[in-house]
Amino acid sequence: MGAIPTNFYGHCPLRVSSVNRKFRRLRQDLTCSSPNYDGRTTIICSIIRILESNAVHNRRILSLSRRQVLRGLLATTAFGVTAKLGTGCSPNGAGGGEAAAGGDEIVIGFIYVGPRDDYGYNQAHAEGAAGISSLPGVRIVEEASVPETAAVQETMRSMIELDGAMALFPTSFGYFDPHILQLAEEFPEVQFLHAGGLYEEGVHPANVGSYFGYIDEAQYVAGIVAGHMTKSGKLGFVAAKPIPQVLRNINSFTKAARSVNPNITTQVIFTGDWALPVKEAEATNSMADQGIDVVTCHVDSPKVVIETAERRGMFTSGYHANQADLAPTGYLTGAEWDWTSIYTQYAQMFLEGKSLMNGEIDHLVRGGLADSFCKLSPYGAAVSDEAKAAADAARDQIIAGELVLYEGEIKDNSGTVRVAAGQKLEQKSVELESMDWLIEGVEGSVGS
Amino acid sequence: MASEALGWLGVPLAIAAGTMRGGTPFLFVSLGECLTEKSGKINLGLEGTLLTGAMSAYAVSYLTRDSLGPMLAPFAGVLVAGLAGMVLGFIHGWLCQQPRVNDVAVGIAMIIFGSGVAFFFGKPFIQPSAPLLPTIDLLAWTDLPEQFQSAVKISPLFVLGVAIAPLMTWFFRSTRWGLFIRAVGDSPDAALAMGVSIFKVRMLSIVAGSFLAGIGGASLSLYYPGVWTELVSSGQGLMAVALVIFARWQPMQCLWASLLFGGAQALGPALQSVGITQGYYLFNAAPYVLTLVIMVITCSPTRTMTGVPGALGSDR
Incomplete structure (x- = not known):
């Protein structure tokens, strides 16, 4: 068979694609060439045709045995199942x-x-x-x-x-x-x-x-609710990493709560990464031990924080999505995206x-709230009428553009003035987009 | 509602509670791995077993919450987690005892396989809330503050694990079956001469070890932190395997090491809550630093790796 010129072999490049995109990523080009053009070949190629409807079959000649092809397909499938299905x-x-x-x-x-x-x-x-x-x-x-x-x-x-x-x-x-x-x-x-x-x-x-x-606008409104509902005057914030967006949420939440009662403090605990369920649970428990009674968070999945806090009898304020189902008694409200x-x-x-x-x-x-980038979860059963009224008022002011979240004078938690008296920082300002400080009243630091 | 702030007292309390809350999965996986390695084979796949256990426990607890009731459903979940672990253990036990097959390589494949299975079947269970295991309130009769009450809400699985550790020590030292396992692990030839089937002993050890690791997974998803997500283990299965070496293949030391690692997980958050805000990445790394320190202190050129089963890491 060595005498057969190479152009005799038709190529059918098979991209095993329509089955699963994972297959395609492997980009397995099976080159088919075989002098045995018999019934067996037909079976194999019909299998392949089922797998790949739009493959170009010039000439179906296979050098691979059926067993080899099947083994290859099985191996590919197994690889896809084990290594890649996790990516869903x-x-x-x-x-x-x-x-x-x-x-x-x-x-x-x-x-x-x-x-x-x-x-x-x-x-x-x-x-x-x-x-x-x-x-x-x-x-x-x-x-x-x-x-x-x-x-x-x-x-x-x-x-x-x-x-x-x-x-x-x-x-x-x-x-x-x-x-x-x-x-x-x-x-x-x-x-x-x-x-x-x-x-x-x-x-x-x-x-x-x-x-x-600007979900910190929603966090601000949630902070108003938290400020009204806390009895101990201590709020908790479980955060992943000290990046600007996280810090804005912490600061807006705290600033709102302190507008209700200037003695309120927020304890922030950084877990170090976006999803560390055990650390998030430990952080929430530590907060409960310290007498904190309202907890919110900025981690990828607030489920652990909300459920742990509910078990410890704390109030919770959600984040990202509505977690009211997870905490039927303690859920106050939450800052949600509206993508x-x-x-x-x-x-x-x-x-x-x-x-x-x-x-x-x-x-x-x-x-922000006005452009429906974000919204608030419906108030939970525990929220008092006074808190609801104050929060609704704050939300309406933000939507109307009357309330500027970062209006001076604002100090950070080490006493340095960050926004001078009379200065108003628009939400789009670079100072806010690159925030690296925690507002007065936050217990914690951005250092690692 | 939470009463008084604990202040600095919160740190030791969090660590003590953390030993019991966070140490349980370490305990089960390390005991399972100890049993496996005593028979002369290593099972790195317990990370995958842990995830599969966590997923199946959560799924079963969720699916049977109506038919079995919220009290029994989590226990059914624990049982199924163990059984799921056994299935993975069986695959590992069979594969790694084939000729010219390396148990470390199979173990790595089993990590990927186990986590793949867990992620695939676990997708629908990330969101729902399953009934969790009930806890034993040791201090329910006292007037201590709520913080102490919740710190000692211990899981029945933790009690079980603490009971298994001395039992396993006794099993290895004083029973005929324990002798078989040690013989197979230390000197397969001698065991063969005794008329013991190496294959069967290792298979049973691996399957039983995986059963324990599966239960460890159930403790993650049904006790603490009490959710099923794909990141719930975050490498705890692999750490527990390393912990067995740290514990010198002794079940009681596995217990202490697990408690240590569990408590260390609580260190970073607890310190931040009392105002130590610098260096939380360092505190989060505490268990690893601790391991290194203890390894350095206890290692000695004259008696390296005491307690290591003789056949471990060889192809026999």
């Missing part, structure tokens, strides 16, 4: 195969750092993504539990190259630098929209944008042909 990827919408680039539907990719149903940050984003998946002409692809490492680059790359995504929403803070920036250089026609406050004009590529909500409205706006703009590159979509999209 699922292309939504009709048939994965036919939707390569082109066509009249747009593909939008969403990437989450944790599971999609964690009662927290990722769930809030996934609910927003689900909200736009029903829009005509829009198809979403999602992948959950993608770590903030090179893994997210691979996910983005496969969403672009294999799913034909024209816009990506990598939602976790740590995805931005260097991962999004690198991919943005490489794929200048794809739009990268990052949830966070990191875009800088002129420094970052034109196809990168950022969007985020559906934002994602719908983005999808509409994409469908109208607007883009970051042609300047029709703003690179920095921000908003």
Whole structure:
């Protein structure tokens, strides 16, 4: 058979793709070539055809035995099951195969750092993504539990190259630098929209944008409720890392509570990472031991904090999503994201042909309660009428633009003046986006 | 509602409570690994077993909460967690005893497999709230402040684990079955000459060890922190495997080491709550620093690795 010229062998490059996107990532090109053109070959190829409807079969000649092919497929499946199912990827919408680039539907990719149903940050984003998946002409692809490492680059790359995504929403803070920036250089026609406050004009590529909500406005209102409900005058804040967005939440919550009673303090405990269930539970228990009676948090999944606090008889104020079900007696209210409205706006703009590159979509999209970037959980049963009235008033003032959260004079917890008397910091100001201090009344420090 | 602030007293209290709350999974996994390694095979896959145990316990407790009632359902969960662990242990036990198969490599594969299984089947159970294990309130009859009351709400699993440790010591030292395991672990040839089936002894040790590790997982999801998420173990299974070496393959020392590691987890948050706000990353690393220090102090060039089973790490 060595005499047969090479062009005799037809190639059928098989991308095992329509079964599972994970398969595609492996990009296993099985090259088929065999002189035995018999019934056995037909069986194998029909199996393969089931797996891959749009493979190009020039000539079905296999050098691999059926056993080898099956073994390879089994091994691939096993690999996919063991190593990759944890990442829980699922292309939504009709048939994965036919939707390569082109066509009249747009593909939008969403990437989450944790599971999609964690009662927290990722769930809030996934609910927003689900909200736009029903829009005509829009198809979403999602992948959950993608770590903030090179893994997210691979996910983005496969969403672009294999799913034909024209816009990506990598939602976790740590995805931005260097991962999004690198991919943005490489794929200048794809739009990268990052949830966070990191875009800088002129420094970052034109196809990168950022969007985020001033959820500290909602935390401010929650702080009003907490200030009214605390008996001990001590509030607790379980936080992951001292980054600006976390610090803004802590400071707004504390400032609001102290506007009710200037003697109130907030104890902050940093756990060190976004999801450390044991540490979060320990932090909550320590707070209970110290007589703290209202707890809120800024971690990826507030479930542990809220449930532990409920067991210890504390009041809780939620974050990211509505956790009222987890704490029927102690849940006061909570600061929630409302991503559906934002994602719908983005999808509409994409469908109208607007883009970051042609300047029709703003690179920095921000908003608070007034623009429905965030909202408050319905008040819990324990909340007094007085607290409800005060919180509603504060919310209305914020929406009307009458209440500026950071209006001087504001000192940090070491006594340094951070906002001078008479100075008003707008929500969009750089000072707030790069906050690195804790407000007066917070017990804790941003040092590690 | 919480009464008085404890101040500095909160730190030792949090550590004491942490030993019992956070130490339980370490205890079960390290006891299971101790049993496994005594038979001469290592099972690194207990991290995967821990996750599978945590997931299956939470899932069963949630699914049977109506048919069994909220009191019994968590115990059914604990049992199923152990059984799920046994299945993984069986796979490991069979695979790693095949010719020219390395138990460390199989163990790493089992970590990935176990966590993959747990993540795959666990997706629908991240959100719902399952009934948790009841706790034993030791101080319910006293007038002590609420903080102390909650610190000593200990889990029945912790009591079980504390009971198993001396039992296992006795088992190794004074029973015929314990002798078989030690013989297989120290000198497989001698055991073979005694007429003991190496395969069966190791298989049973691995399966029983995985049963314990599965229960350790149940303690994570049904007692403390009492949720099922994919990050619930955060490497505790692997730490517990290392802990066995630290404990020199002695069950009672596994107990002390587990309590130490459990308590150390509470150190960082507890110190922050009383105003020590600098260096929480350092305090969070406390258990590892402690391990290193103790290893350095106890190591000696003349008697390295006392207590290590003779066949451990060899291909026999």
